[in-house]
Amino acid sequence: MTHLLRLYKDINQLIQEIEKKDISAIRDVLRSIIGRLKILNTLGNRIPWFFLTFIPIDILISSNEKFANLKRLKKYLIRLRNSLEKIIVGKTGVRLLHRKGTYLHLRNPITTLCVPSGFDSMLPGYTYIPGRRPILLTASHATPPSMDINTGLLARRIAVKAHAHALISQIPRLFIDPNRMVGRILPFRRKLDDLINSGKVRLILDLHSMEGHVDSVVDIGVWFGLSSTRTYVKKLTDVFSKYDIPYTISTRFIGGDIIFYHANKPYINAIQLEISNRIRKRALRVLSNAISEYIVSVGDAYRRL
């Protein structure tokens, strides 16, 4: 933990030195970072696995040349710093993460990052609807069997209405679940990463459905407040209140891997919406109008920024 905290401090310092453009200081910090990473590498198999769980895959598989430019390097370093923050927070709440093992699968690559045979026949396995506003609707369980009903339909409807981006998975969750850690290697999630990296998306709304025997129509998941700022949630709840849509916050669902992993990046917020599978026709239209209004107001606020 100490080494992780020191590494975090060094990366933070490196970001500051890059801003100052002090080359000798940068080199000193880099030396320190390399030393700390080497120490971390000797502390057993678990630490690299933690890094693989928390650090964005595209940083790990990018070619070195991408980091040669100081401006671009700073961008990557900020993402790395955010990931380290998650490791530190995660380490302190490691029991919690283990309890939520079904969400994260904090195990090892041999059992977690693996796919069943015939995986290539299902590629690319998603539909993308481009939009104008920097908000992305994802429906990761939109394909039967065991699909989240209405989510694909809602994503399409809202995307068209509010000019948002939409990404709809076509791989059944019973084959590979895009909302688990293994899903990170799927084109669905790589596309999501691309959209974020290209700056086209600032807010992710991950749509799911839940059993309809509860009082609320929507359960909002924000990963213990780590995946989104309060402002976005407040705006969303205001819209739901305006439309008389009963909602709860993280009552039954805290969020899956999509909002956990992709909210690692700075300025990216992610919210999971668990929508009651009992709602039909009119209620669905009302919900679609409410989310569309939210997207328009948030999207336009981004544009003003």
Next chain:
Amino acid sequence: MHIVAFDIKNLVIRVGIENELFTLNDRGFIIPASKIVIKDIIQDIIQRNIDIDLLQGLIYGIQWEPHPAQLEIVTQPLDYRTVERAIRLARRYIASVARRRRLKIYSGSIHPIQSNPFPINGTHISISIRPKGKKGMPRKFLTYVHNNIRNHLPELIALTANSPLIAGEHSGYMSSRLVFSRVLKPSNYAVIKRSKTTIIPREKRALLKYAFTFTDKKKYEHKVVVNDVGLRFLDLTPRGPYTNIIEDRWASFKVSRLEVRFLDNPSTTDYIVDITYILLGLALEAIDKLYRGEKLGERPHLNENRMLAIKYGIEASFLHDGHKISASRSVREMLDRIHQFLDILDVKLRTSLADGIPEITFYGPPKIITDSHEMLRNVRSGRVLMKMEVHSDRELITMSGERIRLPKGSRVFGLVFPEYTFEWQEDEENIVSRFTKIHISYWMLTQQGYVRFLPGDKILLATSPIGRLVRLFSFIQKSLFKSCLETST
């Protein structure tokens, strides 16, 4: 021929079985689909698509388990001759419901790849033997049956251990389930204790705020104690009114029974039934000893032999009176001894267990076949980021699904992940009894797309995520140094 001291007609024997199962997709992967299966069963019940009266007579219920890929069949307390029908019917029915959703049921203890070490399945067998006219299994019966089965734990474990593989490799134990399960602590020698109080163990004080409770003066004063402080989750435990374990204590005499929890999941109904009969044989042997007034002491080296059985299974050598005896011989001796009790019950063992051969020996463990041992070693040790040179023309599947030709000799860098192809046997329809082969091939996720690894491809570099970051920062350091030099010149 040994003449038994009891008349079977004067005994009432009841057996209940809890059998855990996994839901799999059609590729053999564990998937969280128990909810789907149970929902369909509920629909069947509502729409009366099944013979509810028949099922009700045999099955107590189908239970949720903590893992979303697990479900459990719980039978009613049944006559030992009926229990086979109950378990067979329930398994067949669940398998047929799963088939409608293109799912499969897996009846092994551990998934050879995805269990790490959890999720784990097990089978619990409850035995109740009482004299006719008594309401439930008396304390003395409970104590004798417990102690006799406990004395044979090494043999029984050696005979049933079938979970050597965890996360795609041999764990070093024949029953990984017994090593890694958090709920199977060894029980102690059972004694009947008179106690006015029940001490609440520290672990249970969140459940019951008391440090101890006074027991009813008339009832339950004499308890069958297998753990002094009443901790739950033992490998062998009395349940009902006579136990000192709070969670296992029920007021009704009818439910007085011994629950056997240490069994790895037998893969088929036949094996479940056979192991039930063996346990019944041991239980009757205990009753025989009780009727004869023989004392049933604790067997020497019990814990050592238990551990040896967990580690080596039937290949173990047990410690016995200062010398060693092979587990298989010890098992055969046990089977020979209980044979007469099985004759009294008028049952016969039908599987390899009859000859003292465990199913894992009879069928063999799954074979792991990999395209590259070097690759497997790297992935297991966390070096999942690799650079490789393809030795033949290859397809690169882009993120948009296009297939591009990658010429021979191309070098690619990315994250390597395994693809598993399973082969299995289904002894019962749509129930995977055991995996026979596991083929592991590899894919690489690069910036551009996916490349399949083929035997003959050269691994130029393999590193862990931290190793990758070290290389990355070293590169930045060098490039900065270079740019400084260029600026100064």
